[in-house]
Amino acid sequence: MIPAEFEYTAPESLDDAIRALVDAGEDAKLLAGGHSLIPLMKLRLAAPSLLVDLRKVPGLHGVERQNGAWRIGALTPHAVLEHSPDLGVTSMVAATIADPQVRHRGTIGGSLAHGDSASDLPAAMLITEAEVTLQGPNGQRSVAAADLFKDYMTTAVGDDEVLTEVRVPALDGWGCGHHKFNRRSEDWAMVGVCVVVKASGPTCEDIRIGLTSMGSVPSRATAAEAALRGQELSAENIAAAAELAADGTNPPADLNATADYKRHLARVLTRRAITDALSSTG
Ligand SMILES: Cc1cc2nc3c(=O)[nH]c(=O)nc-3n(C[C@H](O)[C@H](O)[C@H](O)COP(=O)(O)OP(=O)(O)OC[C@H]3O[C@@H](n4cnc5c(N)ncnc54)[C@H](O)[C@@H]3O)c2cc1C
Numbered sequence: 001m002i003p004a005e006f007e008y009t010a011p012e013s014l015d016d017a018i019r020a021l022v023d024a025g026e027d028a029k030l031l032a033g034g035h036s037l038i039p040l041m042k043l044r045l046a047a048p049s050l051l052v053d054l055r056k057v058p059g060l061h062g063v064e065r066q067n068g069a070w071r072i073g074a075l076t077p078h079a080v081l082e083h084s085p086d087l088g089v090t091s092m093v094a095a096t097i098a099d100p101q102v103r104h105r106g107t108i109g110g111s112l113a114h115g116d117s118a119s120d121l122p123a124a125m126l127i128t129e130a131e132v133t134l135q136g137p138n139g140q141r142s143v144a145a146a147d148l149f150k151d152y153m154t155t156a157v158g159d160d161e162v163l164t165e166v167r168v169p170a171l172d173g174w175g176c177g178h179h180k181f182n183r184r185s186e187d188w189a190m191v192g193v194c195v196v197v198k199a200s201g202p203t204c205e206d207i208r209i210g211l212t213s214m215g216s217v218p219s220r221a222t223a224a225e226a227a228l229r230g231q232e233l234s235a236e237n238i239a240a241a242a243e244l245a246a247d248g249t250n251p252p253a254d255l256n257a258t259a260d261y262k263r264h265l266a267r268v269l270t271r272r273a274i275t276d277a278l279s280s281t282g
Pocket residue numbers: 029030031032033034035036037038039054074075096097098099102105106107108109110111113114118119120121157161162163164186187188189
C-alpha cells in the first residue's frame with residue numbers, strides 16, 4: 001500500500017505543467033483529484049517517476065454557459081457538477097459517483113483522461129456529444145467524446161497533453177434519465193445507462209443512449225436509438241427498443257455478473273432510463 005518513490009512538482013501555469021511533462025517524458029503523470037491515480041500507485045500498478053500536480057494552475061475550474069454550451073474546467077470536481085442541475089444528464093450522472101468524499105476530490109478531467117469504462121461521466125459525455133480541449137507543446141486541439149476513448153484505460157490524451165476543459169452542448173428542452181445498477185449504493189456501476197431524449201408531442205425527435213461497463217470503452221446503444229427515432233414514445237415502443245440495448249456490446253464478466261446478466265441489465269435499465277427521461281420532458 002506504499003507507492004514507489006516519485007518526484008513531485010506543482011507548477012503555477014499551464015505552460016509550466018506542459019514543460020514538466022515534456023521534460024520528464026512518458027514516466028510523468030498529471031495529478032488532479034488523485035482518486036484514480038493514487039490508488040493505482042499504492043497498488044504498484046502505476047509507478048510514475050514524477051507527479052505534476054495541476055492544483056495551482058489557474059483557469060481549470062468552474063462551470064459557465066457560453067454560446068449554447070457549458071464550459072466545464074478540467075479540475076471541476078464531481079460535487080460541483082452534482083450541484084449544477086442545469087447541466088442535465090451530466091449533473092444527474094455525477095451525483096451517483098461513489099460517495100461525497102470522492103465527489104469532492106475527483107475531477108471531470110481526471111475521470112475522462114483516465115478512461116475507465118466503469119466510470120460514469122464518459123457515457124454522459126458521449127450522449128451530450130461533448131468535446132474536450134487538449135493543450136500540449138504543439139498547441140491546442142479539440143477531440144469529440146466519441147473519439148476520446150480508445151480502449152480500456154486508453155484515451156486520445158497524449159503523454160504531454162493536459163485536458164483543460166470540456167464543452168457540453170446545453171440540450172435545452174431535452175429530457176434526461178439515468179439508471180446505475182450496483183450492489184451497494186456507492187459502488188461502481190455493474191452496468192449504467194444514461195439517456196437524453198427530445199420529444200415533439202408524442203413522437204421521438206431524437207434520442208441518445210449511453211452505456212457504462214458494457215465493454216472496454218463507454219458506448220451508445222445505437223440500435224435502440226434508431227428503433228425509437230421518429231416513432232411514438234409509447235410504452236410498447238420503448239420496451240421494444242430497450243430489447244436492442246445490448247446489441248453489439250461485449251461486456252466483461254467479473255465477480256459481480258456474467259456477460260449475459262450485464263446484457264439483461266442493460267435492457268432493463270434502458271427501458272427505465274428512457275421512461276424517466278420522457279417524464280422529465282413534462
Ligand atoms: C473509492 C472510490 C470509488 C469510486 N467510484 C467511482 C464511481 O462509482 N464512478 C466513477 O465514475 N468514478 C469513481 N471513482 C473514480 C473517481 O471518480 C476519480 O476521481 C476519477 O475517475 C479520476 O479523477 P481524479 O481527478 O481523481 O484523477 P486522478 O486520479 O488525479 O488522475 C487520473 C488519471 O488522469 C490523468 N489526468 C488527470 N487530470 C488530467 C488532465 N486534466 N489532463 C490530462 N490527464 C489528466 C492522470 O495523470 C491519471 O492518469 C471512484 C474512486 C474511488 C477512490
